Amino acid sequence: xxxxxxxxxxxxxxxxxxxxxxxxxxxxxxxxxxxxxxxxxxxxxxxxxxxxxxxxxxxxxxxxxxxxxxxxxxxxxxxxxxxxxxxxxxxxxxxxxxxxxxxxxxxxxxxxxxxxxxxxxxxxxxxxxxxxxxxxxxxxxxxxxxxxxxxxxxxxxxxxxxxxxxxxxxxxxxxxxxxxxxxxxxxxxxxxxxxxxxxxxxxxxxxxxxxxxxxxxxxxxxxxxxxxxxxxxxxxxxxxxxxxxxxxxxx
Numbered sequence: 001x002x003x004x005x006x007x008x009x010x011x012x013x014x015x016x017x018x019x020x021x022x023x024x025x026x027x028x029x030x031x032x033x034x035x036x037x038x039x040x041x042x043x044x045x046x047x048x049x050x051x052x053x054x055x056x057x058x059x060x061x062x063x064x065x066x067x068x069x070x071x072x073x074x075x076x077x078x079x080x081x082x083x084x085x086x087x088x089x090x091x092x093x094x095x096x097x098x099x100x101x102x103x104x105x106x107x108x109x110x111x112x113x114x115x116x117x118x119x120x121x122x123x124x125x126x127x128x129x130x131x132x133x134x135x136x137x138x139x140x141x142x143x144x145x146x147x148x149x150x151x152x153x154x155x156x157x158x159x160x161x162x163x164x165x166x167x168x169x170x171x172x173x174x175x176x177x178x179x180x181x182x183x184x185x186x187x188x189x190x191x192x193x194x195x196x197x198x199x200x201x202x203x204x205x206x207x208x209x210x211x212x213x214x215x216x217x218x219x220x221x222x223x224x225x226x227x228x229x230x231x232x233x234x235x236x237x238x239x240x241x242x243x244x245x246x247x248x249x250x251x
Contacts, residue, residue: 005074005137008059008067010036017043022075024134026051027059029069040070048156050129076140082153082161085124086168095248096191097239098165100126100172102158102207103198104228105133111142112229113196118146120236121251126153126161126193162210165193172211174203175235177225179214186215188239189246196235199228 007016014036017023026044028037028051044051059067089096099122104110110133117125127133134154140147155161162172170191175183195211197203208214217226217234226234243250 006062006071007074008063008065008071010040010068010070013070013072014040014043016072016074017047017049022078023049023072024075024136025073027054027062027071027073028052029056029059030054032069037069073136075135076137077135077147077152079135079154080124080151082124082126082155082164085151085153086165089123090168094123094251095189095243096170096193097122097188098124098126098170098193099232099236100158100161100165100193100195101132102195102203103128103131103201104196105131105198106228107133107136107138108142109133109199109227109229111139111144111147113232114139114143114150114152115146116229116233116236118143118150120240122150122236123251124151124153126155126158128158129154129156158204159206159210162193162195162207166210166212171213173235174208174211174214175216175231176202176208176214177216177219178202179216181213181215183215183217183235183238186213188242189248192239194232194235194239196228196232199225 007013026049030053059071062071086096099117114125133139135147135152166172170193172193172195173186174195195203195207217231240250
């Protein structure tokens with residue numbers, strides 16, 4: 001890990017949070033106590049920052065310097081607020097196109113999805129705070145730099161994000177090999193949010209239940225499913241195709 005990827009020490013992390021530095025992950029020693037620790041915990045609650053309680057050995061593997069029981073991994077980008085992003089898109093007269101990633105943890109898949117999304121004019125990606133990939137240096141590299149310009153919203157709950165998108169007028173489309181509707185039969189000419197799940201577990205049942213439409217990509221070989229980044233590319237370009245055919249602006 002490059003030295004610029006993280007900061008350590010209680011006071012340094014406290015100041016970073018106050019300055020609005022984008023923090024991707026925060027590791028805190030399990031038994032951390034004291035006045036500075038209490039100040040850090042208070043700031044974390046105010047800024048909705050979730051920390052992982054870890055043994056001191058985990059921290060020592062990152063740095064042998066005096067970390068005081070706390071290390072913050074910095075995000076390569078600043079995350080966006082989904083509500084603000086959607087409001088801005090509507091205010092600017094843009095037909096929104098959002099991609100929601102439910103439980104995807106593989107950095108290479110995430111970077112590949114982001115690269116295709118940027119090429120397709122997607123307006124933003126949605127990931128979860130926990131149990132999800134994050135925007136680190138490896139993801140940015142895999143995306144060929146797309147993540148530096150493509151808005152990423154990190155939400156506390158994918159289910160809550162999907163509910164918000166539905167309430168905001170989006171047609172939320174789940175992509176699943178278990179669905180019966182061919183992906184080309186869905187309508188993507190209205191505000192659209194595509195939901196894709198992890199390759200091993202798929203979209204969570206709670207999120208799947210919330211989606212307006214469930215579509216699948218026809219499969220004719222012996223393998224049951226596509227790589228999630230490939231499936232994402234197929235669906236994103238179907239959105240582009242339909243919008244171009246309807247003479248709608250793609251971005």
